[in-house]
Amino acid sequence: MTTTDIINRLRIWAADGSNAEKRLAEIVLSDIEYASKASIADLALRAGVSEPTVTRFCRALGCDGIRDFKFKLAQVLAIGGVYLFPEPLVRDERDARIVGAIADGAANAMQRVRDAIDMKTVNEVAQHVVDAGQVYVFGSGGVSSMGAVEMQNRLFRLGVPIVAHTDGQMQRMTAAVCDKRSLVFAISASGQAASIIESVRVARQYGARTITITHPESVLAKEAEACLPFVIPADTQLYKPTSGRYALLFLIDLIAMTTAELIGPSVLESLRRIRVSLSSLNTNDPGRPIGD
Amino acid sequence: MTTTDIINRLRIWAADGSNAEKRLAEIVLSDIEYASKASIADLALRAGVSEPTVTRFCRALGCDGIRDFKFKLAQVLAIGGVYLFPEPLVRDERDARIVGAIADGAANAMQRVRDAIDMKTVNEVAQHVVDAGQVYVFGSGGVSSMGAVEMQNRLFRLGVPIVAHTDGQMQRMTAAVCDKRSLVFAISASGQAASIIESVRVARQYGARTITITHPESVLAKEAEACLPFVIPADTQLYKPTSGRYALLFLIDLIAMTTAELIGPSVLESLRRIRVSLSSLNTNDPGRPIGD
DNA sequence: ACCGGATATGAAAAAAAGCAACATTATATC
DNA sequence: GATATAATGTTGCTTTTTTTCATATCCGGT
Numbered sequence A, B: 001m002t003t004t005d006i007i008n009r010l011r012i013w014a015a016d017g018s019n020a021e022k023r024l025a026e027i028v029l030s031d032i033e034y035a036s037k038a039s040i041a042d043l044a045l046r047a048g049v050s051e052p053t054v055t056r057f058c059r060a061l062g063c064d065g066i067r068d069f070k071f072k073l074a075q076v077l078a079i080g081g082v083y084l085f086p087e088p089l090v091r092d093e094r095d096a097r098i099v100g101a102i103a104d105g106a107a108n109a110m111q112r113v114r115d116a117i118d119m120k121t122v123n124e125v126a127q128h129v130v131d132a133g134q135v136y137v138f139g140s141g142g143v144s145s146m147g148a149v150e151m152q153n154r155l156f157r158l159g160v161p162i163v164a165h166t167d168g169q170m171q172r173m174t175a176a177v178c179d180k181r182s183l184v185f186a187i188s189a190s191g192q193a194a195s196i197i198e199s200v201r202v203a204r205q206y207g208a209r210t211i212t213i214t215h216p217e218s219v220l221a222k223e224a225e226a227c228l229p230f231v232i233p234a235d236t237q238l239y240k241p242t243s244g245r246y247a248l249l250f251l252i253d254l255i256a257m258t259t260a261e262l263i264g265p266s267v268l269e270s271l272r273r274i275r276v277s278l279s280s281l282n283t284n285d286p287g288r289p290i291g292d
Numbered sequence C: 001a002c003c004g005g006a007t008a009t010g011a012a013a014a015a016a017a018g019c020a021a022c023a024t025t026a027t028a029t030c
Numbered sequence D: 001g002a003t004a005t006a007a008t009g010t011t012g013c014t015t016t017t018t019t020t021c022a023t024a025t026c027c028g029g030t
Helices: A003-016 A019-030 A040-047 A051-060 A066-079 A087-116 A119-131 A142-156 A168-176 A194-205 A219-223 A244-263 A266-279 B005-016 B019-030 B040-047 B051-060 B066-080 B093-116 B119-131 B142-156 B168-176 B194-205 B219-223 B244-279
Strands: A134-139 A162-165 A182-188 A209-214 A226-229 B134-139 B162-165 B182-188 B209-214 B226-229
Touching: A003 A019, A003 A066, A003 B244, A019 A040, A019 A051, A040 A051, A051 A066, A066 B066, A087 A244, A087 B093, A087 B119, A087 B244, A119 A182, A119 A209, A119 A226, A119 A244, A119 B093, A134 A142, A134 A168, A134 A194, A142 A162, A142 A182, A142 A244, A142 B142, A162 A168, A168 A194, A182 A194, A194 A209, A194 A219, A209 A219, A244 A266, A244 B093, A244 B244, B005 B019, B005 B066, B019 B040, B019 B051, B040 B051, B051 B066, B093 B244, B119 B182, B119 B209, B119 B226, B119 B244, B134 B142, B134 B168, B134 B194, B142 B162, B142 B182, B142 B244, B162 B168, B168 B194, B182 B194, B194 B209, B194 B219, B209 B219
Parallel strands: A134 A162, A134 A182, A182 A209, A209 A226, B134 B162, B134 B182, B182 B209, B209 B226
Antiparallel strands: none
């Protein structure tokens, strides 16, 4: 159960639960911060009900007991939301929470990559990119397809022959024309996207080198030669966009930068040409990053 | 104290606290989910220390007691997801430099957004998204077009009628069919992309509301009603992909989350439907994030 | 109106958890 | 090696939570 469900249910019960439930739900909703720390006795007193009623209330909401209930409330609070607080009171605080939740989430996700990433594998991957005659990136689903496109975007600048496909048919067809000089990146957070799994299988049959960026225990991970672990945890907060995207971006940057350094100064030539090709479009501002 | 600080402190203590502290910190870090629900007795047993030591440990970490400690852990989990917090790897200098360069760049970019962001504007923008009959997002160039697509990806989930265009012709044509109920987001790091500037101008002529995510001093910024500042600094490190992308993602997440909360619980219905529509594709795993 | 059964609520006691005061042990310092 | 200080443990008490059992309330059928 996601934490947001609990708020919904509280809402519903505040409207049409039994007497005691109504009062409790109201008390909790009116001050979640208080409720997340109060003892049963306190809560019972405020709502004018008996203590066991509070425990039963929590159970009925799908929690193990009041501890679990408060645990979930704490999580709701960690991210916070308009509808959680009495409106006029806390505009600023709520804003701060939103900013904090996203920033912390991103920082966490990236910290994890930072801690867990095996640079030896990344270095090998980069070497394969350099060696490959043609690189393909397959991704599907919101996060993974962004990753695929982004990877193309990062690597083509280095002069790497790379193309991304987010369409399942294109992935399959492309896989079918792979050969020994091909390198296939397969990105899938779940590791269960059928088109990606099949494409990897086919590409490998034709001798392509295959690298996945996916859940290390997934079907997809087992299909390929190498796997860079990428796990998107079940977000407890549905309102918040998943932080996993930052992790994926990080991973891609690592690959791109390692590859760039491997190629060496000649990447600068590619970058220079890109800049020249843009200079007729935009004003010439040498400080600006290449291609917006 | 932000909630994630607690993890840092735990890390430090796991490395150089006293004996009991070390063991406790390790136990907690090795399974935060467990620690966030365990009783003192449990924790003490596992770490092989006495119960009051656990209480003292929590206090020393800046919490009121074990309750508060567990409360904070719950929040860490809510934000960071059910991530593991593995020991950071030791790596050689070159690897550390690459990882550090990217991580620091991203952290800086996001910190800048955090410092500069005006949540009042973001709230207004979100309100406009909710009110709009149709939302368009235009972006061009590597970073900005990713932003446009990502914005579509984040907002369509909430049931917002939104479409992204990264093609200049499509942008112009779309702008030409705007009306009063249209909302146009124009993303451009440079603020000089011709197609975007023209599209904003045209859309505005037809009564659309226009919001830019761009350099606040740019031509584009002056064309539109509102501007969320987004500046990509000239990266000195040519090998390194620009960190600006993290900042843009951050900005988009802020808008998406604020919008989601403005819409309220009914967004859950959209998300639920998306999940259902995917469940025939993938195995049914309710914990998985929606759409890879 | 009255009955039987289900449901909701409360009182009291048992169980569990958390905490403080004091005791002990380890460590550092001279 | 004595002493002071910090770190940790033991014990028992308090608070919190849960369970058990009793009571009240509601509701449809007679």
